[in-house]
Amino acid sequence: MDSARTKPIDQLTEAEAVQELTALADEIAAHDIRYYQEDAPTVSDADYDALKQRNAAVEQRFPHLVRDNSPSLRVGAARSEQFAPVEHGVPMLSLDNAFSDEDALEFDARVKRFLRLDGEVAYTAEPKIDGLSASVLYRDGRLVRAATRGDGRVGEDVTENIRTIGDIPHKLSGSGWPSEIEIRGEVYLGAEEFAALNAAAEAAGQRTYANPRNAAAGSLRQIDSKITAQRPLRFFAYAWGLFSTPFAETQWEALQMLKAWGFQVTPQSRRVEGVEGLLEAYRYMEAERPKLGFDIDGVVYKVDRLDWQQRLGFVSRAPRWGIARKFPAQQARTVLEAIDIQVGRTGALTPVARLQPVTVGGVVVTNATLHNADEIARLDVRIGDTVILQRAGDVIPQILSIIPEERPADAEPYDFPHLCPCPLKTEVVRETTASGAETVVRRCSGEFACPFQKLAHLRHFVSRRAFDIEGLGEKQLTLFSERGWLNSPADIFRLHEKRDELLALDRFGETSVRNLLDGIEARREIALERFVYGLGIRHVGETTSLALARHFETAEAFVATARAAADQTAGSLYAELSDLEGLGPTALAAVLDFARSRPALLIPASASLEEHLRLAIPRLNARARTALAERFGDWASFEAAAAQALAQTPGEAFQELASIGTVGVVAARMIAAFFAEDHNRAMVDSLLGELRVIPAEKPKSDTAVAGKTVVFTGALERMTRDEAKAQAERLGAKVSGSVSKKTDLVVAGPGAGSKLKDAEKHGVQVISEEEWLALIGG
Incomplete structure (x- = not known):
């Protein structure tokens, strides 16, 4: 995994948390695009789940750092621009994941706690089809529109392509269907059909797909519906969105209704009682998996009674009434034949293992991820080794371990490249944290x-x-x-x-x-914040770009300061002190003032370092003295470090960048590093020669919401979340992703979840979208 993610979350400093959340958001967003838009994922489901779990855990410890682009607030990815947008009548949300019997037990316990039930809860257990989610709208029983999930709120119009799938009726059968209803389910390819499709594509010299899910997604998202019609796509219905009148009282009854209306529903689905039923259904699906003829990657548990589903509602982007229990990874052994290096957008070098082909879970695997140089060293994996391979989620597998007794006598340790494999042979450097500590990531500069x-x-x-x-x-x-x-x-x-x-x-x-x-x-005319964001500087996202734009106002001022900062970055010891837990800005300034004046002191030689600090630097509080004592141990070491840190103090331009609202030290270091490279400076100069960068608009200070901290939650109906955020910021408000005692206002739409409870806990005013528009005069 990227960055220092082996560090326990309870040991992260706030600066490290900011850096990690930024990196996780970027990495997960990139994976979302490759998975949902390009149908070409490059990590396993297990690796992706681990990134999401890490992000959630960091946010749980630092809730005030949750941003609007947090992966925990997002479903899927933005729709592709090659399809017309379709706004879902009811958002298509994803399910939280479970990975063990204990998780299933906890899910049942949460449901009963919420509903205040003593007896058993009935559930439906359905196979989790590994395909592409789609929604099909019927009016008066006739198919009128179909869409992919997209980002959960807006999907892609694939109506003509959906009409080519035989499992999806153009007109509903039977009776009892509402005059308007949105049927949801999964588009998929069977194993035999997938194999035939790939064989034909390979014979024709065309693109092949990694697995049936990607093939189904790529087939459905064709511009020409004639191509989709040639693909043997299937569809299982399992849910619904918008509907004009109720049609069932339970999930199980609804599945039977869907079947009566002409849809295929998974025959392996079953209605179960209580925890034992959940566990037994999982064991049954796991045993059935190899026999199905189509891919499933787990079991979906849903509370059966629909009125209880309504009461349980949603948390963030997922329902309380359902959960997806994932199957464990599948393993095999094979031989490592070579290690190739791939370079990503941010310059991260990722080693990829080339393997003797081996079948894992019915799929032939030839590649596996090795993550980074430190992982290679930890495994001590060498070319020629026999390795244990884990395939988690049917995408790119990973190497778990080696079998030492089968190592060839001439196998040598792998030497990770020091130069990028590109023709320029640019230097490869280790990424560092704000404190100067090295991470596991190697990047091309x-x-x-x-x-x-x-x-x-x-x-x-x-x-x-x-x-x-x-x-x-x-x-x-x-x-x-x-x-x-x-x-x-x-x-x-x-x-x-x-x-x-x-x-x-x-x-x-x-x-x-x-x-x-x-x-x-x-x-050729572009807003300053878009210009800054478009440069692609690491850790400089939309929020940071806007903060930089509003501070500097013009591109010329931003570039001049950034160039100056490139020669003024802090040294590693200064950065370490500035990030030391317990040593705030005031204490750091006191340490530097001491190093600057070096007063003569009469202090007993027997005094401890904490006592020495108390007498020498009276401005230090007890917490700061303890932190310094634990870090340096004795007075001589501290005195030398303080003098060194003073010499490494960053210059005014760097400090100006770092002091801007949401920018901070991490992003300031990335900006300085970017502008320290000759080719980047030349690129920016060349670009500015082609553009007129529009100066940033200063936020208003005379509006009803100027200076207030606002949180938007739930589904907004009159505008998108991005529009609402931009509008609020233009009016001088600060938009936050989480509710705290510092929040002034929560604007809540349909589907609002935990943030309403947080608002109640902190006594924060909650208003509707209409009330918000009235407040701002919109």
């Missing part, structure tokens, strides 16, 4: 200059929340880069010089080329 990172950096640059350039997707960026037209962001604004070459390309007609170039021209 080349940024845009590294060709492995270039495409992903460009993809980020044109993304919706950066420059938002229509018509420049993955395919176009790849095509133009391969032709040498795009090497940096500035080249995008020079594409008009390639108009004739563009028109000569396949599928680039006069209209599409004109629209592309017009879209690029429209972004």
